[in-house]
Amino acid sequence: MHRFHYFIISACMLFTSCNKDEVITEEVGGQPIIELDSETGIYTVKVDHELTIAPTYQNVEDALFAWTIDGTLVSSGPSLQRTWNECGDFYVKLRVDNAEGYAEEELKVEVKELTPPVISLALPSQGLKVVRNTDYTFTPDIQHSDVEGFKIEWVREGKIVSTENTYTFNEKELGVYTVTINASNIDGTTTKDVSVEVVETMPYVVKF
Structure with a gap:
């Protein structure tokens, strides 16, 4: 009798576990x-x-x-x-x-006929904020970087700070800074300015 009860309890636990897994699967799914x-x-x-x-x-x-x-x-x-x-x-x-x-x-x-670089950079809709003394790496997607003569420059306050495809920003002073991306190839040049606000701490947002 005890064995029979143990079998029933085990089966119920297994069934509950399966149902739980199904619920989790449904929660993480959805439309594409x-x-x-x-x-x-x-x-x-x-x-x-x-x-x-x-x-x-x-x-x-x-x-x-x-x-x-x-x-x-x-x-x-x-x-x-x-x-x-x-x-x-x-x-x-x-x-x-x-x-x-x-x-x-x-x-x-x-x-x-001509395809100068096109710079795409995913940024927060409310503006880019970076905590001071913290690294933030810009990784833009640049179309036509495979065209002859491609080069890129990252400029801050009139000075070239990098010629790599990515740039790591780090600033200790609070304030708003502008980072300029200049990308060029034999077909032309494209420029994109990015505003960065350096903050003490990141804003705390509660979502319901």
């Missing part, structure tokens, strides 16, 4: 989420050169991908590689479906 590798959703490419668009995703296990141009399917993978042989603006739609729903994005591709 698309995060583009261009902050503007606009991509530029030189005519007759291949363009790769490679977003990052969440909740895409067993998902279906569809890239279309003018209603025609051009790719069914998570990334798109394509070459245009004429200049102009083209619109690409990306749709990702899973069992929970779908997500969509429309991208613009500008095919040009």
